[in-house]
Amino acid sequence: KNQVEQSPQSLIILEGKNCTLQCNYTVSPFSNLRWYKQDTGRGPVSLTIMTFSENTKSNGRYTATLDADTKQSSLHITASQLSDSASYICVICDRGSTLGRLYFGRGTQLTVWP
Amino acid sequence: EADIYQTPRYLVIGTGKKITLECSQTMGHDKMYWYQQDPGMELHLIHYSYGVNSTEKGDLSSESTVSRIRTEHFPLTLESARPSHTSQYLCASSEGTSTSEQYFGPGTRLTVT
Numbered sequence: 017k018n019q020v021e022q023s024p025q026s027l028i029i030l031e032g033k034n035c036t037l038q039c040n041y042t043v044s045p046f047s048n049l050r051w052y053k054q055d056t057g058r059g060p061v062s063l064t065i066m067t068f069s070e071n072t073k074s075n076g077r078y079t080a081t082l083d084a085d086t087k088q089s090s091l092h093i094t095a096s097q098l099s100d101s102a103s104y105i106c107v108i109c110d111r112g113s114t115l116g117r118l119y120f121g122r123g124t125q126l127t128v129w130p
Numbered sequence: 131e132a133d134i135y136q137t138p139r140y141l142v143i144g145t146g147k148k149i150t151l152e153c154s155q156t157m158g159h160d161k162m163y164w165y166q167q168d169p170g171m172e173l174h175l176i177h178y179s180y181g182v183n184s185t186e187k188g189d190l191s192s193e194s195t196v197s198r199i200r201t202e203h204f205p206l207t208l209e210s211a212r213p214s215h216t217s218q219y220l221c222a223s224s225e226g227t228s229t230s231e232q233y234f235g236p237g238t239r240l241t242v243t
Contacts, residue, residue, distance in 0.1 A: 047229045059134075059220050059234030060173075062206075105172075109229055116161075116229055120172040 019043045020121035022106050027073045028127045033096055039089040039106030047111035051091045052081050054123065063091070063104075066074045096128045133157050136221050136235035143211055144243055151206045151238045153221030161233065162204040165220040166190060173220065179204060211242045 019042045037040050041049075041096035048067050052060035064080040066071045066089075072081045077094045093100055110117040134155040143149055155162065160181045160242050164193040165173040165188075175188030179198040193215070204223075208215055220237045 050231075057237065057239065059222070059237050061234070062231055065231060112230075115177070116224070116227070118173075118232065120174075122170065123170045127171075 020106055020108055022104075022121040022124050024124060025122070026125040026127070028115050028129060030127050031044050031098055031130050034094050035086065035096060035126065036107075037091045037093075037104050037121060037126070039121060041106070041119070041121075043108040043110060043119050044087075045111045046108045047116070048109045049080075049082055049091075050107040050109065050118075051078070051090050052105040054105055056102070058098060070105055077081070088099070093126075096100050096126075098128050098130060101126060101128045115123055133153075134221065134233050134235040136219075136238050138238060139236060139242075140239045142241045142243065145153070145212055146213050149208050149211055150241070151219055151221075153222040153235055154202050154206045154208070155204075155233070155235075156202060157223060157233070158201065159223035159233075160226050161222075161224045161230075162177070162198065163222040164188070164194075164196060164204070164206050165222065166192065167220060167237075169218075177206065192243055195235045199206075211240075213242045216240060216242050 021040045023038045050065045051063045054060040068084045079092045082089045105123040106121040108119045137152045162179045164177040167173045174190035176192040177196040221235040222232040224232045
């Protein structure tokens, strides 16, 4: 069973609308939680990195929240644009390894329509 | 934009051929990684390196091999490609600490016919 579960699996919204993506995880202990954006056929690009002590972090129109008690995170996208169409991946960095092992979710495929 | 490069971007090759996927980074990062990703699925770590002359196998068993002779270069080789090797291969690098951000290359989409 994957230790990082994301929902919804896919989402379609109209340009200009807001949306929220969810991430539930079981990885423990962890050093940080990351959200990546992956365009089709490209490598993931980091949007935010949050330590377990942070509750919220913003990067432009992207705002990530973290509840370490319930092991949940969300990514809120404000005023969506066509270029936001991509897969959004929740990633947990394991604190217990020297490698900094990453646990990946399967992503939420977001499509923004004009 | 991260300075990490992968070539080729796309490769279609017949069964039994030997292939090498190239990965280079200009950031001077010690750690480098290879991931495999199938459509709609999560990334799986197949190889990693802590630095020159260091290579380790990841969580997902892979018939590929890697080498790390230079800091900036981390090629992946398949001695005899099979259709089951069809996938996207992503290279990444990071600084030395365990919590450092990983920067990903654009990936190589491999199709074995």
